[in-house]
Amino acid sequence: MxxxxxxxxxxxxxxxxxxxxxxxxxxxxxxxxxxxYGFSQLETPAMENLSTLTGKYGDEGDQLLFKILNSGDFLNKTSTDDYNEGSKHLTAKISEKGLRYDLTVPFARFVxxxxxxxxxxxxxxxxxxxxxxxxxxxxxxxxxxxxxxxxxxxxxxxxxxxxxxxxxxxxxxxxxxxxxxxxxxxxxxxxxxxxxxxxxxxxxxxxxxxxxxxxxxxxxxxxxxxxxxxxxxxxxxxxxxxxxxxxxxxxxxxxxxxxxxxxxxxxxxxxxxxxxxxxxxxxxxxxxxxxxxxxxxxxxxxxxxxxxxxxxxxxxxxxxxxxxxxxxxxxxxxxxxxxxxxxxxxxxxxGLFPEKITQPLDVLLVHFSEENLKHGQRLVMNLREAGVRADLYPVSDKIKKQFNYADKIQTPYTLIIGDDEMESKAYMLKNMLSGEQKPMALDEIIQHFKG
Missing domain, CATH: 3.30.930.10 (Bira Bifunctional Protein; Domain 2)
Known part of the structure; x- marks a missing residue:
């Protein structure tokens, strides 16, 4: 098939x-x-009874209502006569609800x-x-x-x-x-x-x-x-x-x-x-x-x-x-x-949208080994708790693949974790646009993104 x-x-x-x-x-x-300005938030259901919606928007509006078929065997209570009466008559038999057409009529109903x-x-x-x-x-x-x-x-x-x-x-x-x-x-x-x-x-x-x-x-x-x-x-x-x-x-x-x-x-x-x-x-x-x-x-x-x-x-x-x-x-x-x-x-x-809002990450943590990955798990959570939008590449793949992923998601920085970085607690922060990189301690990295 x-x-x-x-x-x-x-x-x-x-x-x-x-x-x-x-x-x-x-x-x-x-x-x-x-x-x-003192407005309280209100939410109403996606669907309303058709009796609530119909007759509020004029004949044209009624035609534009999305009707929802009744649950179960919706044809159970219909007959050949209902079909012969036409769609308007039949709809009343098989549909009691519809999707809301606007927010005003549901608001009036709520009030x-x-x-x-x-x-x-x-x-x-x-x-x-x-x-x-x-x-x-x-x-x-x-x-x-x-x-x-x-x-x-x-x-x-x-x-x-x-x-x-x-x-x-x-x-x-x-x-x-x-x-x-x-x-x-x-x-x-x-x-x-x-x-x-x-x-x-x-x-x-x-x-x-x-x-x-x-x-x-x-x-x-x-x-x-x-x-x-x-x-x-x-x-x-x-x-x-x-x-x-x-x-x-x-x-x-x-x-x-x-x-x-x-x-x-x-x-x-x-x-x-x-x-x-x-x-x-x-x-x-x-x-x-x-x-x-x-x-x-x-x-x-x-x-x-x-x-x-x-x-x-x-x-x-x-x-x-x-x-x-x-x-x-x-x-x-x-x-x-x-x-x-x-x-x-x-x-x-x-062109009024700030660039930052379409950028999901500040920094992606990349690593060379399984041990480096485990170290990064604690590190990424420390960054997140400090308000930095950080993510950790989740598996121990080749470093080139991790950098390619960083380019694809357009993260501006990567933080490189290797054995030397684990030992010194100074991690290499790389600017993905310029290629510049610099070893930085955790508090310096946080300051860099929060400053």
């Missing part, structure tokens, strides 16, 4: 040691800042199930994989990580400002300076829709505004006129979108309706951020930003790199009634998500 060649399911990936180290570097920076044990406002972060039965293509995978931070049970605008500062701290720690945080507010978008006479068609109006950088102003204007908007007012709105001075832009919007909740919140948001000017947080009010309007109810974020051609690397916003679908109403929240894969691509292109 011929053996099949191993392969991966489409839309999934292996990550080798170098890529994994770089991904962990990003995740560690994100997690450290989540914790610094409802644990509402009596949670102190509101509740700040949680979650870094876990999600699965979508999407068509795999460049930048779109069936399995990928989400890095979410949410605050539920509070409507204070400090939450919006705090998450903006969190963006700044994470990117600062990653050394990523070339980015812009774009923000907008759903209530301002709806105000503009009403201003052009499309109060009843606010969502289609916003969808057209969101296409501005893709199809250009003339096409957007024409499309909005076709929706029934006033051509004069539309041109005024388009002029608004060209204003880059934040204060001038806010004043223009405020003149339309100074009592608009979105205008008030944006003003307070920027007043709060202005206390932290020394942090140089790069925030821009962009009235064409209209992401997730069926979901978000207040301020919305989108973060884009400025020196690399790439879509958004982070996003988020304010949402009301997160838990309403599970029967707990009136719980407002705000959340942001870091796009791990896109941040990785940006940092790789800009």
């Amino acid at each position: 011929s053996k099949s060649k191993p392969s991966l399911p489409r839309g999934t990936r292996d990550f080798g040691p170098e890529v994994s180290a770089k991904r962990s570097y990003i995740l560690d920076k994100i997690k450290r800042n989540f914790i610094k 409802v199930m644990n509402q009596n044990d949670i102190a509101f406002p509740f700040k949680r972060f979650q870094i876990q994989p999600v699965w979508r039965a999407d068509r795999p293509q460049k930048g779109r995978y069936r399995e990928f990580y989400q890095c979410d931070a949410d605050i539920v049970g509070s409507k204070g605008i400090w939450n919006e400002a705090e998450l903006t500062l969190l963006f700044g701290d994470v990117f600062g720690d990653l050394g990523l300076e070339d980015y812009i945080i774009k923000i907008n507010h759903r209530e301002i978008l709806f105000l503009l829709a009403a201003y052009v006479g499309l109060q009843e068609k606010a969502i289609p109006f916003c969808a057209e505004i969101d296409k501005l950088d893709k199809i250009g102003a003339e096409t957007v204007i024409q499309n909005i006129i076709e929706l029934g908007g006033s051509s004069t007012k539309i041109n005024e709105v388009m002029e608004l979108l060209t204003i880059t001075d934040r204060n001038k832009l806010i004043e223009k919007v405020k003149s339309i309706d100074p009592e608009n909740d979105g205008v008030k919140e944006i003003i307070y948001y920027f007043e709060t951020l202005d206390q932290f000017k020394e942090r140089n947080i790069k925030v821009e009010l962009d009235l064409s930003l209209a992401r997730g309007l069926s979901y978000y109810t207040g301020l919305i974020y989108e973060v884009k790199p400025t020196s690399v051609k790439m879509g958004s690397i982070c996003g988020g916003g304010r949402y009301d009634n997160l838990t309403g679908v599970f029967g707990l109403t009136g719980i407002s929240g705000i959340g942001i998500s870091f796009g791990l894969d896109r941040i990785y691509d940006v940092m790789e292109e800009l």
Whole structure:
């Protein structure tokens, strides 16, 4: 019987040691800042009941859920009639669970199930994989990580400002300076829709505004006129979108309706951020930003790199009634998500990863005999206990083979153990790049790597 060649399911990936180290570097920076800002870590199961997942992402989202067949004889309780009813009916008979599609719906389910044990406002972060039965293509995978931070049970605008500062701290720690945080507010978008006479068609109006950088102003204007908007007012709105001075832009919007909740919140948001000017947080009010309007109810974020051609690397916003679908109403929240894969691509292109993180070892101990190997076993543990990333070649092979192995794993140093070294307790430390070598005592070796 011929053996099949191993392969991966489409839309999934292996990550080798170098890529994994770089991904962990990003995740560690994100997690450290989540914790610094007072977020508690939450983990939910990879699978949820389909009753939890379905109906939360729209018809298209439901189609992209990975369903899990029931255990055992999953066809036992089905009949020919069930087959004839079609796949949707049959699925309900043979599958009760599915892989999570995102982290938000499981979070909402968790909040409802644990509402009596949670102190509101509740700040949680979650870094876990999600699965979508999407068509795999460049930048779109069936399995990928989400890095979410949410605050539920509070409507204070400090939450919006705090998450903006969190963006700044994470990117600062990653050394990523070339980015812009774009923000907008759903209530301002709806105000503009009403201003052009499309109060009843606010969502289609916003969808057209969101296409501005893709199809250009003339096409957007024409499309909005076709929706029934006033051509004069539309041109005024388009002029608004060209204003880059934040204060001038806010004043223009405020003149339309100074009592608009979105205008008030944006003003307070920027007043709060202005206390932290020394942090140089790069925030821009962009009235064409209209992401997730069926979901978000207040301020919305989108973060884009400025020196690399790439879509958004982070996003988020304010949402009301997160838990309403599970029967707990009136719980407002705000959340942001870091796009791990896109941040990785940006940092790789800009060369922002430190060399050290892809280097698993500081030094490899090599030896000439079985007795030298035994001596090295104690020595390698002494180095590790001192915080040196050290490894010992595990068998007594020819020294040339050990050096070839050191080259292959790209360790920067080897520590050579022979009979003379055992007797003198001065071991030959060799720089594998330059070839220079020098005898050093254990404490000197530790100092060399820790210094």
